[in-house]
Amino acid sequence: MTRSLTIRRPDDWHLHLRDGAMLRAVLPETTRHFARAIVMPNLVPPVVTAADAVRYRDRILAALPDGAAFTPLMTLYLTEDTDPDDVATAHASGLVTAVKLYPAGATTNSASGVRDFDRVRPVLERMAEIGLPLCVHGEVTDDDIDIFDREAVFIDRVLDPLRRATPGLRVVMEHITTRQGADYARSAPDLGATITTHHLVINRNHILAGGIKPHYYCLPVAKREEHRLALRAAATSGDPTYFLGTDSAPHTDPAKLQPCGCAGCFTAPNTLSILAEVFEQEDALDRLEGFTSLHGPAFYGLPPNEGTLTLTRGEPVTYPDRIETGDGPVTVFDPQMPLHWSVT
Ligand code: DOR
Numbered sequence: 001m002t003r004s005l006t007i008r009r010p011d012d013w014h015l016h017l018r019d020g021a022m023l024r025a026v027l028p029e030t031t032r033h034f035a036r037a038i039v040m041p042n043l044v045p046p047v048v049t050a051a052d053a054v055r056y057r058d059r060i061l062a063a064l065p066d067g068a069a070f071t072p073l074m075t076l077y078l079t080e081d082t083d084p085d086d087v088a089t090a091h092a093s094g095l096v097t098a099v100k101l102y103p104a105g106a107t108t109n110s111a112s113g114v115r116d117f118d119r120v121r122p123v124l125e126r127m128a129e130i131g132l133p134l135c136v137h138g139e140v141t142d143d144d145i146d147i148f149d150r151e152a153v154f155i156d157r158v159l160d161p162l163r164r165a166t167p168g169l170r171v172v173m174e175h176i177t178t179r180q181g182a183d184y185a186r187s188a189p190d191l192g193a194t195i196t197t198h199h200l201v202i203n204r205n206h207i208l209a210g211g212i213k214p215h216y217y218c219l220p221v222a223k224r225e226e227h228r229l230a231l232r233a234a235a236t237s238g239d240p241t242y243f244l245g246t247d248s249a250p251h252t253d254p255a256k257l258q259p260c261g262c263a264g265c266f267t268a269p270n271t272l273s274i275l276a277e278v279f280e281q282e283d284a285l286d287r288l289e290g291f292t293s294l295h296g297p298a299f300y301g302l303p304p305n306e307g308t309l310t311l312t313r314g315e316p317v318t319y320p321d322r323i324e325t326g327d328g329p330v331t332v333f334d335p336q337m338p339l340h341w342s343v344t
Pocket residue numbers: 016042107108137217218219220247249250263264265
């Protein structure tokens with residue numbers, strides 16, 4: 001049995017770092033293990049312009065723990081007023097690595113997202129020209145579409161037409177949660193897909209059966225077991241289409257535990273232990289490095305990290321149930337299984 005596994009230092013291709021006291025509390029949980037992360041722009045107000053991204057990057061760099069070697073890869077929040085020239089300049093200077101598309105109303109702080117896709121066509125065309133990837137929150141928001149169908153419907157009604165209208169646009173399907181998402185992602189070379197840690201572990205029963213579990217509620221919401229199994233097959237397949245984006249999304253316990261609780265699972269602290277367990281269960285430990293450390297850089301045209309990280313198998317490791325932040329406690333995702341792999 002494998003007892004120790006050394007992999008290139010991982011990256012997180014989808015992360016929420018927030019701001020202020022929350023940023024200072026959660027950032028070390030990521031920099032401990034990850035060398036880079038695609039930082040989501042859904043702050044209040046969102047990171048819309050290059051100037052916003054410069055200021056947010058500076059706040060992240062100022063919050064880094066001493067000695068941390070970590071590069072935040074910044075994103076811009078696409079709105080119907082986004083200026084293609086601003087995006088192109090931000091890309092050319094190396095400031096931004098991707099642009100994020102939230103359909104308006106799809107999730108936390110997405111009110112400024114896109115309603116009319118025709119209005120963002122000039123930006124998307126410019127991005128296709130300059131090779132800047134679009135990260136997509138792939139859910140429709142129509143009231144008449146069942147929440148469990150929103151990803152599959154988005155692919156048919158929005159994503160596929162959008163890609164046909166914008167040839168050459170590179171798209172990352174963020175946090176896919178369905179078999180349809182996994183299948184569509186592998187259908188073209190200009191598509192990639194991130195998969196979260198939690199969607200490899202929970203299905204919708206974990207959220208709803210035997211009492212409601214607010215800490216398992218995230219968006220896109222976890223689906224049926226057959227979809228979880230499709231995601232596990234995709235993540236552990238070795239196919240470079242798929243790479244890790246934790247979507248670690250901290251909310252304080254009071255914000256989660258209320259009549260209208262926030263969406264998000266906070267997985268930054270224990271993600272690598274959980275992933276090693278999942279890949280071991282799937283007899284695919286040799287493919288963990290591809291998922292965490294190689295496929296993402298390849299999609300984004302970046303070199304893999306030089307450093308390494310070693311996972312060691314032993315007695316189950318424990319993580320704190322929650323971390324304290326200046327804004328209040330944040331509960332750490334509970335995978336409900338023993339974790340035998342620790343990061344050294
Ligand atoms: O669960 C989620 N939480 N999904 C998202 O898309 C946003 C995120 C957040 O910002 O809290």
